[in-house]
Amino acid sequence: QKEVEQDPGPLSVPEGAIVSLNCTYSNSAFQYFMWYRQYSRKGPELLMYTYSSGNKEDGRFTAQVDKSSKYISLFIRDSQPSDSATYLCAMSANNFNKFYFGSGTKLNVKP
Amino acid sequence: NAGVTQTPKFQVLKTGQSMTLQCAQDMNHEYMSWYRQDPGMGLRLIHYSVGAGITDQGEVPNGYNVSRSTTEDFPLRLLSAAPSQTSVYFCASSRGELAKNIQYFGAGTRLSVL
Numbered sequence: 619q620k621e622v623e624q625d626p627g628p629l630s631v632p633e634g635a636i637v638s639l640n641c642t643y644s645n646s647a648f649q650y651f652m653w654y655r656q657y658s659r660k661g662p663e664l665l666m667y668t669y670s671s672g673n674k675e676d677g678r679f680t681a682q683v684d685k686s687s688k689y690i691s692l693f694i695r696d697s698q699p700s701d702s703a704t705y706l707c708a709m710s711a712n713n714f715n716k717f718y719f720g721s722g723t724k725l726n727v728k729p
Numbered sequence: 730n731a732g733v734t735q736t737p738k739f740q741v742l743k744t745g746q747s748m749t750l751q752c753a754q755d756m757n758h759e760y761m762s763w764y765r766q767d768p769g770m771g772l773r774l775i776h777y778s779v780g781a782g783i784t785d786q787g788e789v790p791n792g793y794n795v796s797r798s799t800t801e802d803f804p805l806r807l808l809s810a811a812p813s814q815t816s817v818y819f820c821a822s823s824r825g826e827l828a829k830n831i832q833y834f835g836a837g838t839r840l841s842v843l
Contacts, residue, residue, distance in 0.1 A: 661733075661821075661834030719772040
């Protein structure tokens with residue numbers, strides 16, 4: 619069983635839609651949760667970072683963590699064509715440099 | 730500010746050949762990592778380093794060697810390339826614990842082993 623599961627998509631939505639991206643995990647020791655955005659043929663870039671449970675909002679992006687269900691989400695409001703990318707969730711159990719990534723969800727926002 | 734620089738961007742190898750993927754960062758980050766990205770598998774950690782002279786294995790270390798003689802550089806060596814090592818390789822760096830583990834990634838090296 620993979621440490622982190624993520625639906626690969628692709629997910630296609632019209633411009634302006636609310637997008638929901640999700641990951642589930644099996645390791646209850648995970649405390650640090652991140653979302654990365656990766657454009658085609660580029661390296662991932664950090665979008666959101668959350669420690670433990672709860673919500674975090676940054677502009678059009680909201681990250682949610684539910685540790686009791688081992689489930690994390692990223693919501694994108696008023697989606698734009700420039701949001702078209704692959705979104706990777708990542709998580710870590712401690713402060714060292716070991717992260718476990720989901721396989722990524724490919725998002726396409728149509729104009 | 731160049732960030733994390735990976736070279737080469739593309740490489741084709743024959744089975745059994747060796748090569749070194751270069752990674753350099755100019756942010757004075759202590760932590761550096763190597764990942765490989767394969768379709769449907771996401772990013773998998775190969776090796777990582779928490780400082781000059783200190784390295785450790787990640788999830789998929791077999792077939793790869795690393796060393797960290799300076800803070801800036803973290804090369805990844807393929808000793809005898811195999812077709813299973815065809816992948817996109819990413820190097821990343823982060824400041825460490827106090828910086829909430831924000832990792833900065835290079836643009837990647839696309840490797841094909843024939």
